[in-house]
Amino acid sequence: MRLLFLAVLRPHTGNAVTAQRVRAHLEAAGHVCILKDAFDFESPSEIANLILAENCEAALALHLYRGGRLLQGHRIPFGVIFGGTDVNEDANQAEKNTVMGRVLEEARFAVAFTESMKEMAQVQWPHAKGKIYVQSQGIATTPNAAFNWNTFLQRSEINQSADNLHIFLLICGLRQVKDPLYLVDAFSEWHQEEPNVYLVILGPEVDPVFTREVKANVKRAAGVRLIGEMPQEDLHAVVKNCFAVVNSSVSEGMSAAILEAMDLEVPVLARNIPGNAAMVKHEVTGLLFSNPQEFVHLAKRLVSDPALEKEIVVNGKEYVRMYHSWQVERDTYQQLIRKLEGSTED
Structure with a gap:
């Protein structure tokens, strides 16, 4: 599949590192993953043009508000990954909360890093109960041996x-x-x-x-x-x-x-x-x-x-x-992404 992946890609931040890792997992399964910075887009219409230009069949967003809201209404299936501040901070603002609730209605799946994050999301958006999965972050460290x-x-x-x-x-x-x-x-x-x-x-x-x-x-x-x-x-x-x-x-x-x-x-x-x-x-x-x-x-x-x-x-x-096994994380995302295959009516 050709996948559009929206995330906040400020260099060396947690979300950017997570996005790079998830992209690697999806590409290892043979998907083409077009990773874009959510902050580069103002409106869903710009995303619509990108989906057409890149011939994307499905999409993924990291951060329910910053990424997820841009994926609504494009008639391509998508999944979301909670970023942290979306559940912990943005959910407390009524307008953002409503937008994120709508995103979850349309999303085929959502990934939370912890059980407590999943529980918080289910309290905010009870209608999403059946589609939130817990997958902790997979960790692999690579210290530079030549570092002084x-x-x-x-x-x-x-x-x-x-x-x-x-x-x-x-x-x-x-x-x-x-x-x-x-x-x-x-x-x-x-x-x-x-x-x-x-x-x-x-x-x-x-x-x-x-x-x-x-x-x-x-x-x-x-x-x-x-x-x-x-x-x-x-x-x-x-x-x-x-x-x-x-x-x-x-x-x-x-x-x-x-x-x-x-x-x-x-x-x-x-x-x-x-x-x-x-x-x-x-x-x-x-x-x-x-x-x-x-x-x-x-x-x-x-x-x-x-x-x-x-x-x-x-x-x-x-x-x-x-x-926090890197391999388990890889297996989870490769399985979840299959939920985006097939028509929107599935």
Whole structure:
């Protein structure tokens, strides 16, 4: 089949990485997958022209609102994948909620990353009950073997010997929902007590206004650094070398950064929100914090307790192997896409 796949393709963001992976799964099954950025289109009529020009027989959208709404009414079958913010944020706005409900009426299937995301969607749109499937994200990490950690530290203006350092890495696009400033003040205080701990915030500048605020705050904060986006293989190498990966988001669908850290055997400290708590079991596969002070308390504990660190790392690696298999994800999408074959009346 020739498939149109709409997603938000801002480089190195979670949805973009997921979209590339799903496209690879579909192309491996022999489909032609035309991946386009939903933000490049203003209206369904532009999509209608694209469907004609590319001779698309079916479509897929990642993110119910940003992608899904553009696929309505074209008389080609389509499926949708929840992005996270569509269920967690957009569903709270009446107008968007109505639009997404209509998208789900027309979609042949919908994929949620977690059971809790599926349940939230079913509460919002009860009519979609029978067509929502749960498929967690498949994880495969590929750290760049040639990556130079010392060069990275110099670039981050961390002029200490790598042996004694504890680098906490917060990977996120700079936008408010990721709340990158949440831990900055508390971390900075801790750094002043213990100068070998650093928080490195790493990711693309998504929201220009908010980015300015982040830069201004980080500039003033001792022990906190800000680094721009980098290729996936280099990012995985940074994760592998850091002490722990941090997530401080207000809302998450399923954080690939957390899962990749687990796969790379690096401990995770995550804000206690539903999307994170679905993956991180406190003191088993990671540590959950509810405020900046608790974060510092748990981070100190992790630094001083190698047995806890080892246990979390072993359990995290096993969790990813069991529940986030890349091969299982491939099989699921290759099966679901068959629901788009045949006429619209099926």
